[in-house]
Amino acid sequence: MTARIERPLSPHLSTYRVTLTMALSIIHRATGIALYFGTLLLAWWLIAAASGPGAYANVQAFTGSIIGKLILFGYTWSLLHHLCSGIRYFFWDLGYGFKPNEREALTWGALIAGISLTVLVWIIAYTVGGGR
Numbered sequence: 001m002t003a004r005i006e007r008p009l010s011p012h013l014s015t016y017r018v019t020l021t022m023a024l025s026i027i028h029r030a031t032g033i034a035l036y037f038g039t040l041l042l043a044w045w046l047i048a049a050a051s052g053p054g055a056y057a058n059v060q061a062f063t064g065s066i067i068g069k070l071i072l073f074g075y076t077w078s079l080l081h082h083l084c085s086g087i088r089y090f091f092w093d094l095g096y097g098f099k100p101n102e103r104e105a106l107t108w109g110a111l112i113a114g115i116s117l118t119v120l121v122w123i124i125a126y127t128v129g130g131g132r
């Protein structure tokens, strides 16, 4: 039997102090995963539109329900938050925004922009499209 070697482990998540940038990093990954499911919804919508009125009526029944609207609202936020948060990564990739105050400003900016754009899109959807 081979002896068990005690290899060094990287610190677990609970070892770190929770900061805004850390929380947003996790949220960025979570919204990225949510977007895969949102893309399936988008594909369902497009395929239904191409298939005919019956299939499209099924999508409308879903998007017209409270649960459907909540899921769509979550998808809108996931997409817009992930987009704004992703642009923040591009600043970092270019070598900018690493000072503590800059990091915080970029992160708050991404959070607030994602929420604001989501609300704006839904206001436009309701005023132009009547929320249907």
Ligand code: HEM
Pocket: 028, 029, 031, 032, 033, 035, 036, 039, 082, 083, 084, 085, 086, 087, 089, 090
């Ligand atoms: C439907 C579209 C999208 C999907 C399904 C998606 C999915 C994901 C997922 C799952 C991750 C996490 C990867 C990991 O942590 O290992 C990720 C990371 C990332 N996404 Fe997206 N994404 C989408 C759109 C976008 C858009 C529009 C941007 C534009 C800004 C973007 C920018 C990024 C960046 C910069 C990262 C890397 C963050 C890091 O370094 O940790 N993504 N994406």
